Amino acid sequence: MTTEKTACILCSRNCGLTVEIENGKFTRIRGDEDHPLTRGYICQKAARLTHYQSHDDRLHYPLKRQADGSFARVSWETALDDIARQLVQIRTAHGGDAFAFVGGGGQGNHLGGAYSRQLLAAMKSRYAYNALGQEKTGDFWVNGRLFGSQTCHTTEDVEHADYVLFIGTNPFQAHGIPNARDTLRELKKNPDRTMVVIDPRRSETARQADIHLQVKPGTDAYLMAAMLAIIVREGLHDRDFLAQHCTGFAALEKELLAIPVADYAQRSDIALADVERVARGFATARSACVRIDLGIQQTLHTTLNGYLEKMLYLVTGNFGRKGGNNLHTFLLPILGNTDERKTRKGKTLKLTAHHRMHPIAGIYPPNILPDEIEHKGEDRVRAIFVDSANPLLTYADSGAYERAFKKLELLVVVDVAMTETARLAHYILPAASQFEKWEATGFNLEFPENTFHLRHALFPPTGECLPEPEIYTRLLEKTGDIPAAFPRLERIARLEPKASAHLLYMGALGATLARHTKWQKFAASIVYRTLGKALPEGAAAAAPLLPLAMVYAGMHYRAVRRAGHQGNRLTLGSALFRAIMERRSGTVLSRHEFSDTWSLIKNRDKRVHLAIPEMFEELRALQSEIMPGAGFPFILMAGERRSYNANQIYRDPAWRKVDPHGAMRMHPDDARELELVEGARATCTSARDSINVVIEIDDGVRRGMVTLPHGYGMRYGNSAPIGPELNRLTSATHCDALSRTPFHKHVPVHVRKIVETAPEISA
Ligand SMILES: Nc1nc2c(c(=O)[nH]1)N[C@H]1C(S)=C(S)[C@@H](COP(=O)(O)OP(=O)(O)OC[C@H]3O[C@@H](n4cnc5c(=O)[nH]c(N)nc54)[C@H](O)[C@@H]3O)O[C@H]1N2
Ligand SMILES: Nc1nc2c(c(=O)[nH]1)N[C@H]1C(S)=C(S)[C@@H](COP(=O)(O)OP(=O)(O)OC[C@H]3O[C@@H](n4cnc5c(=O)[nH]c(N)nc54)[C@H](O)[C@@H]3O)O[C@H]1N2
Ligand code: SF4
Ligand SMILES: [Mo]
Numbered sequence: 082m083t084t085e086k087t088a089c090i091l092c093s094r095n096c097g098l099t100v101e102i103e104n105g106k107f108t109r110i111r112g113d114e115d116h117p118l119t120r121g122y123i124c125q126k127a128a129r130l131t132h133y134q135s136h137d138d139r140l141h142y143p144l145k146r147q148a149d150g151s152f153a154r155v156s157w158e159t160a161l162d163d164i165a166r167q168l169v170q171i172r173t174a175h176g177g178d179a180f181a182f183v184g185g186g187g188q189g190n191h192l193g194g195a196y197s198r199q200l201l202a203a204m205k206s207r208y209a210y211n212a213l214g215q216e217k218t219g220d221f222w223v224n225g226r227l228f229g230s231q232t233c234h235t236t237e238d239v240e241h242a243d244y245v246l247f248i249g250t251n252p253f254q255a256h257g258i259p260n261a262r263d264t265l266r267e268l269k270k271n272p273d274r275t276m277v278v279i280d281p282r283r284s285e286t287a288r289q290a291d292i293h294l295q296v297k298p299g300t301d302a303y304l305m306a307a308m309l310a311i312i313v314r315e316g317l318h319d320r321d322f323l324a325q326h327c328t329g330f331a332a333l334e335k336e337l338l339a340i341p342v343a344d345y346a347q348r349s350d351i352a353l354a355d356v357e358r359v360a361r362g363f364a365t366a367r368s369a370c371v372r373i374d375l376g377i378q379q380t381l382h383t384t385l386n387g388y389l390e391k392m393l394y395l396v397t398g399n400f401g402r403k404g405g406n407n408l409h410t411f412l413l414p415i416l417g418n419t420d421e422r423k424t425r426k427g428k429t430l431k432l433t434a435h436h437r438m439h440p441i442a443g444i445y446p447p448n449i450l451p452d453e454i455e456h457k458g459e460d461r462v463r464a465i466f467v468d469s470a471n472p473l474l475t476y477a478d479s480g481a482y483e484r485a486f487k488k489l490e491l492l493v494v495v496d497v498a499m500t501e502t503a504r505l506a507h508y509i510l511p512a513a514s515q516f517e518k519w520e521a522t523g524f525n526l527e528f529p530e531n532t533f534h535l536r537h538a539l540f541p542p543t544g545e546c547l548p549e550p551e552i553y554t555r556l557l558e559k560t561g562d563i564p565a566a567f568p569r570l571e572r573i574a575r576l577e578p579k580a581s582a583h584l585l586y587m588g589a590l591g592a593t594l595a596r597h598t599k600w601q602k603f604a605a606s607i608v609y610r611t612l613g614k615a616l617p618e619g620a621a622a623a624a625p626l627l628p629l630a631m632v633y634a635g636m637h638y639r640a641v642r643r644a645g646h647q648g649n650r651l652t653l654g655s656a657l658f659r660a661i662m663e664r665r666s667g668t669v670l671s672r673h674e675f676s677d678t679w680s681l682i683k684n685r686d687k688r689v690h691l692a693i694p695e696m697f698e699e700l701r702a703l704q705s706e707i708m709p710g711a712g713f714p715f716i717l718m719a720g721e722r723r724s725y726n727a728n729q730i731y732r733d734p735a736w737r738k739v740d741p742h743g744a745m746r747m748h749p750d751d752a753r754e755l756e757l758v759e760g761a762r763a764t765c766t767s768a769r770d771s772i773n774v775v776i777e778i779d780d781g782v783r784r785g786m787v788t789l790p791h792g793y794g795m796r797y798g799n800s801a802p803i804g805p806e807l808n809r810l811t812s813a814t815h816c817d818a819l820s821r822t823p824f825h826k827h828v829p830v831h832v833r834k835i836v837e838t839a840p841e842i843s844a
Contacts, residue, residue: 086113086665087536089127090189090515091727093524094256095534096123097666098130105540107131115666118532122260125738126727132736133514134540137798138498140511141544152509157545157555160508165559167491168204171464177205178434179463181450184211184470187730190515191413191523193549195605195625197468197495200553202602203562207431208453208462210445215476216375218441219384219820221416223391226693228408229683230418231442235391235406236528237370240264242404244366246359247278248301248390249376249826253285255722257374259527265289275366277359279304280376282718282746282788283781292359297350298716298786299827302382302703304349305389308360310340312396317364319398326679327395329692336697341704364397368404375720380826381709383817388696395689401678408681410640412533412626412633412670413523417443418683434460438821446821447476448813451485464491468512468549471729473501474794477811477823480770495552498732501796511546513538518548519622529675530644534667535626538619550613550622554606563603567593570611577615582648582655583627586612590628604628616662623662630658633670640671695819709815713829717765718788719807720825721746726792734795734803743793743804744777745832748784752776755834762835765789767810767828773835774805787832 082103088095097116101109110128112121143160144152171179182201186194201209213221225231239245239258245268252261268276269289278287279294279301287293296304312318313334323330346353363369371394377386391406399405421439424430430439435456436449450472454462465486473482486492486505494506503509516539525533542548557563573589590608594601605625613621631654634641641653648656660668679687710716725737734741745765747757757763761776765787774789782788793804810830816823 082108085537085539086115087516087539088116088189088522088534088667089123089130090133090187090522091126091130091730092188092256093522093526094119094259094261095189095522095524096127097121097534098123098127100539102539107134113666116534117667117669118527119260122263124256124262125724129731129736130516132731132733134516135543136498136733138500138732139514139543140497140499140503140509140546142511143545144509146507157547160510161552161555161559164491164493164508165556168464169560171491172204175459175463177207178460180204180206181208181210181453181462181465182206183447183450183465183467183472185209185468186211186415186523187469188524188728189522190469190520191415192519192521192622193469193512194415194523195413196550196553196609197466199557199603199605200466203557203560207440208433208445209440209443210447210450212447212470212475213442214444214446215448215822216378218444218446219378219817219822220387221442222384222820223387223693223696225418225420225441227391227395227689227691229685229690231420232411232414232416232418233408233681233683234411234416234526236409236526237372237406238368238404238528239370239372240267242366242368242370243273244275244363244369245277246363246369246371246393247276247280247286247290248305248371248373249280249378249380249386250372250374251280251284251286251376251722252372253289254724255374258372275362277362281783281786282779287781292355294351294355294359295783297348297783298718299381299708299824300349301377301380302385302389303345304351304356305386305393306337306340306700306703307342307345307349307356308363309389309392309396310337310342310345311357311360312364313337314342315361317361318396322398322400323396326401327689327691328686329690330396332692332697333392333396336700339701345703363393368402369397369399370394370404370406376826379720379822380824382699382703383822383824384819385696385699388693392691395691400689402675407528407675407678409526409528410531410633410637410671410673410681411523412525412531412629413521414629415523419443434458434462436821441820447472448816448821448823450476451478451481451813454485454488463489465489466493466495467502467506468495471496471500471502473505474729474806474808477808477813477816477825478769479806479808481813495549497546500729510552511544512552513542513546513548514540516540517542517546519620521623521626525670529673529677531670531673532667533661533670535623535661537665548622550606550609554609557603557606563600563606567607567611569593570607571614574612574615582652583658584651584655587628587631620662626661627655627658630654630661633657637671637673640673640677643672644669710827710829713831715751715785715787715830715832717767717810717828717830718786718826719811719828720791721788723790726790728792729795732795732797734797740790741804742775743790745774745805746777746779746782746788747832748782748786749778749780751784751787752778755832757832757834764833764835765805765810766831766833767812769812770809772805772809774832787830
């Protein structure tokens with residue numbers, strides 16, 4: 082038996098784990114007390130990770146689809162030769178528009194993304210689609226306008242705030258904040274601190290709150306606008322903060338003063354007195370922060386919601402301080418900055434061929450991809466790589482995805498499991514699991530202290546599985562984009578004396594890339610093939626962390642030193658890299674001061690630019706808006722986080738202790754009217770399609786609302802779908818106009834009892 086350190090890979094928290102392994106299997110999984118961020122915390126889902134590591138749908142060998150639709154085992158050599166040949170053909174015949182990359186990292190595997198991204202460069206394409214483009218790009222867009230770059234990402238200091246506003250998020254189940262259940266318990270226990278939850282369901286988090294505003298689904302924009310209007314009318318905004326740190330408040334104030342507060346409170350179905358109480362409580366608290374998630378990001382007014390939520394903490398001066406909201410740093414650059422205004426002027430952004438959609442933070446919205454494949458133009462998407470994603474189940478309108486993917490000339494899926502998407506692929510490439518390779522999460526979203534955890538491989542790869550760095554590097558070698566070896570760089574990497582702090586190697590790398598500029602885009606694979614060979618066994622994948630650590634140490638020099646790393650301007654990055662390589666439980670990257678938030682702003686004046694004309698327009702449009710959903714009695718919240726769902730990461734249903742069917746939650750009065758009882762079967766029908774569901778009575782949901790969980794619908798071992806295939810019901814056009822992210826939390830549906838007819842008796 083051995084004891085090892087790793088992390089959970091099921092959600093963005095990536096809690097540190099201490100695991101015991103015997104005969105190639107996990108025998109015990111606990112929280113790791115030494116993890117600098119999570120300090121031993123885990124939730125019930127992590128203990129089941131064996132069900133991710135080994136199950137009947139795990140892939141073992143590369144597979145190629147045959148004419149009859151079945152899959153045959155092929156060698157890596159054959160698979161990669163064929164794929165490389167077809168990619169080059171498509172690139173030559175149709176150019177970069179013909180290729181798109183989907184996914185590139187789930188909840189815990191972003192190191193592979195550094196390698197897979199290179200394929201886009203090789204194909205001369207910019208079409209990167211991933212899950213962030215169906216949840217968070219509206220938020221990123223607002224950040225771009227406020228702070229000067231879409232890479233400026235906010236965090237919330239829930240642990241230290243006196244007043245916490247949770248809007249459209251259920252951290253008790255979904256986590257997303259440090260050590261969620263402990264943090265919620267602390268908040269609840271302390272009589273001097275206030276927890277407010279805005280959610281149409283009395284969620285597990287709402288049950289612990291001091292105040293729960295059970296808002297009508299899809300009306301948060303009205304509620305937040307009313308709160309902001311109350312704050313400025315009553316003079317509760319922070320004038321000094323606004324004068325010193327922001328621009329555009331006068332214009333915003335004018336918009337807010339025009340808001341009909343009582344009418345908006347009524348539209349959101351919250352008593353005016355409660356709206357006032359929360360607005361005043363938030364604005365007058367010593368420190369306050371807002372934490373939001375899909376409940377306002379995947380519903381009506383997505384981007385406006387993101388703007389208003391940020392205005393709550395900005396107008397009250399709860400930014401750039403302890404207990405407020407702040408910006409944070411990234412080690413892995415998982416977001417880009419793609420400001421669509423540059424398209425209009427300088428034409429530097431790539432618009433999609435059919436929808437003419439621009440990327441946000443470098444990401445295109447999955448909602449438009451089926452059309453980009455299906456349209457008739459020469460510039461349609463013909464070839465796709467899917468990596469670490471299962472779009473057939475997770476992106477809006479599964480039917481449209483299925484039709485479009487079947488039309489592709491080349492579909493390659495890189496995954497650890499035989500997914501619904503993989504079944505449509507021409508080639509399936511088996512990836513080593515996240516416990517069979519060196520991996521890391523890029524979700525290091527903390528401030529003022531940020532951490533990074535490089536995980537070591539715990540098991541040898543299953544069958545012939547390969548880690549993504551190897552898969553993509555081999556592909557680039559086969560497409561001819563990089564040579565098979567870099568002998569000089571490799572030699573320098575091996576010879577580098579420890580004392581030189583990687584400076585010889587970095588100097589040589591810089592010189593090579595300056596001489597061969599066309600290799601710059603493939604730096605990850607080059608570093609992997611050279612420096613990687615000088616790293617400990619299996620660790621080559623981590624090689625690109627050296628240049629990233631150097632950039633990070635250069636940008637945040639004082640904060641990195643404050644975290645205990647030693648070195649001067651030249652050597653600190655190398656020291657940070659060594660710490661990352663050596664510390665099995667993770668490393669503190671940086672310790673900032675709260676006031677450093679201002680230096681993280683990208684606007685030249687280091688101020689927050691509050692006035693965004695597009696948002697003012699949307700805010701005004703609220704007044705005359707009619708809610709969608711007429712003709713449908715229910716609003717389905719399509720995609721609830723529960724105790725036993727975890728995106729599409731667990732496929733074996735045996736991992737679940739409860740809720741095998743992924744039941745539909747419904748208010749008892751609604752159920753009574755439909756003659757539905759606990760466990761009854763019903764159909765749920767949207768404008769798109771219809772699925773069967775099992776009913777669970779829950780007096781916590783609002784009347785007129787029903788909920789279904791996300792993360793079901795898999796065909797495990799070729800079974801019928803297990804639980805709801807949610808995205809058969811959702812639509813790609815029911816979405817935010819600006820970001821094109823879907824309104825999954827606001828799907829109009831009918832629910833009808835399935836009448837079990839007795840077999841007919843013939844006379
Ligand atoms: N157990 C579990 N945890 C997970 C995941 C998982 O699959 N399972 N997935 C992870 C991922 S990828 C993500 S993005 C996060 C998402 O995390 P969350 O967004 O926190 O989770 P959800 O349950 O999708 O939605 C949050 C809440 O929004 C509420 N809501 C619905 N409609 C509205 C509305 O109109 N207004 C308001 N104010 N609230 C509304 C719902 O009732 C729900 O309680 O969870 C992560 N954590
Ligand atoms: N209706 C509705 N739809 C939703 C949501 C909702 O609330 N409602 N939630 C949305 C949200 S927020 C998200 S984030 C998405 C998530 O949906 P996706 O982006 O599709 O991601 P996952 O479900 O996490 O799928 C991860 C895939 O990665 C594979 N995998 C695991 N480890 C590795 C590895 O090491 N390498 C490789 N190559 N593959 C690996 C798994 O087998 C799985 O197939 O779903 C979205 N879809
Ligand atoms: S699912 Fe999330 S919160 Fe739970 S143990 Fe895993 S990483 Fe931590
Ligand atoms: Mo997500």
